[in-house]
Amino acid sequence: MLGAAVLAVLFMAALLPVLRGAFVIALEEVIETRLAADAAALVAAARTDSGHLVMPEKLPGEEFDKLDASLLGYIYDRDGRLLWQSRSTLGEPVQYVPRYDGIGHEFLRIGGETEGFFVYDVEIDLLRGQDTALSIVTMQPTRDYQVMYRGFMDQLYLWLGVALVVLLGLLWFGLTWSFRSLRGLSAELDEVESGHRESLSEEHPRELLRLTRSLNRLLDSERRQRERYRHSLDDLAHSLKTPLSVLQGVSEAMADQPQNREQAQTLQSQVERMSQQVGYQLQRASLRKSGLVRHRVQLGPLLDTLCEALDKVYRDKQVQVLRDFAPDLGVPMEQAALLELLGNLLENAYRLCLGQVRVAARQVGGSCELWVEDDGPGVPAEQRERILRRGERLDALHPGQGIGTAVVKDIIDSYDGELSVDASELGGACFRVRLSE
Structure with missing residues (x-):
């Protein structure tokens, strides 16, 4: 769950700049479309008289005539000399000189984040059927979109946070549901280790059946081997008990004869030592920890x-x-x-x-x-x-x-x-x- 949570956080962290970039691209496309439409309105209003540019007193776009408007309009000749500017440009410190280079139109941003401008620059070489060379420039301050951008980012942080919480909840639910079969298998293994169960059941998902069957075969093999080992040790103890008893009887009979008493004592001590060593080796071989079953x-x-x-x-x-x-x-x-x-x-x-x-x-x-x-x-x-x-x-x-x-x-x-x-x-x-x- 911790690993899934880290991956989810990293995914959201990577998704944030992607969504922010997508919003900025979409926003700039909208601004470019709007400024292009405003530039087209200036082109439609412009005319020439004896080679001189003439603009009407009242333009179709009212925002060009307002002093506090955020839409600015400029017209330059091919040499970059200013021929006309809208009333809304008064008091706006714009440092921009167009380049008449035959590109057609250009959309760019100038200045900083708060004091900058979006610029749409379109070149025209034919006005009302007469040859001309003009640069029609429309601008809009970037500050007009800062509020919108900050609002979007606040909403983006909020909804990505909500999405992250929901995603973590779904991951927790999915992992809990997915691993319940493993918890059941773990519980059965605990019962096997404690001795309350001899084997694992078959009530597990198909993906785990091969594992449970292999463990059951291992348990059965261990159980059979342990039983065979115990029976072999019992048989060995029984087979050694009789010869040692015979030797013990012979030593006792020899001890009744004075001339053989010393040899009888030696024989008895060696028989006793053999008996202890046999018992020790049998104990050492039989008292071994089980491989899978735990006892308490x-x-x-x-x-x-x-x-x-x-x-x-x-x-x-x-x-x-x-x-x-x-x-x-x-x-x-x-x-x-x-x-x-x-x-x-x-x-x-x-x-x-x-x-x-x-x-x-x-x-x-x-x-x-x-x-x-x-x-x-x-x-x-x-x-x-x-x-x-x-x-x-x-x-x-x-x-x-x-x-x-x-x-x-x-x-x-x-x-x-x-x-x-x-x-x-x-x-x-x-x-x-x-x-x-």
Whole structure:
């Protein structure tokens, strides 16, 4: 609409000098016609006597005889000497000398805009059957038409302004009516992104049907691929679970024999490590952001579920979880992904805290920020980047492979988010997550 409005204003601005020029041309044509008629009246009244010009006392055009009239008349010979002038020319400072050059007639403007004159100069070489060489000149001051010109320009500005307003209204109506189908398509896409609709409808103009059908094919392909991916991961997890269980049983049987106890412990630790790595890789592969469908999960209920489970695991600590977010705040992430992300961050906070954990979230501009803080020992500034790498751990007192934080970072990266580690006001570490809407 802004672009159309700019074009409309530019069109009106370009139209203004065109209309003004057309009016000036039409006005000058009218003036020329009138002055030509007045010159013809002087020619009809003129006669010669013994080679001398003779003009009647009373001319046919009364305006030539009025002192305050705006119509002026002059007659010159071929050498530019003034032979006759009308009474209306008295007191008019006209500086004009005709040129008898055989052109016939000439219309021009002399002087300035306010003190100038329109001049019609016609040459005659035959008067009442006698050879002669005269220049008949009629004039009219330009000031007589200034009022008319200003009035026309005022009306032109007014009506062009009205036309511009009407044109902008029509453009707004036309664009609004034309783009209503796109608004409908946009609304359906919003429903698809929010998960309330699986595909786009066919109730769109013919020009958009190819687009909607292509988007529907893309949605269906994505949905099928995601399902095949999930089924393949489930099959892989199931196929790996059995061999690992067998190895775990073998290690337990070996542990009952004193001579094999050391080998059994090594085997058990490696089996446990394999199990954790397999779980990590499966989580990393499955927790990916959808291409077209957007999700939003309420943070409060999900946090209740996680805290309830962690309170049972760390019941000896009696951890107090502080909440600092709106009750209806939603995080732009799939539920499984958010459960895995927040579960890892909270598990680290529960494990390392002294007694307090705080979870805060805010909507900042076009993004959602999430903080998980604790009052534990914290993370030294020089070690904060290292713990985000896979397999890096600072806590050597508890078992694990150091992949929990790496899972969190992979999930955030898949959503084009950011993860950073800072010092918390509680005294421990603060894990800050930033997700785009």
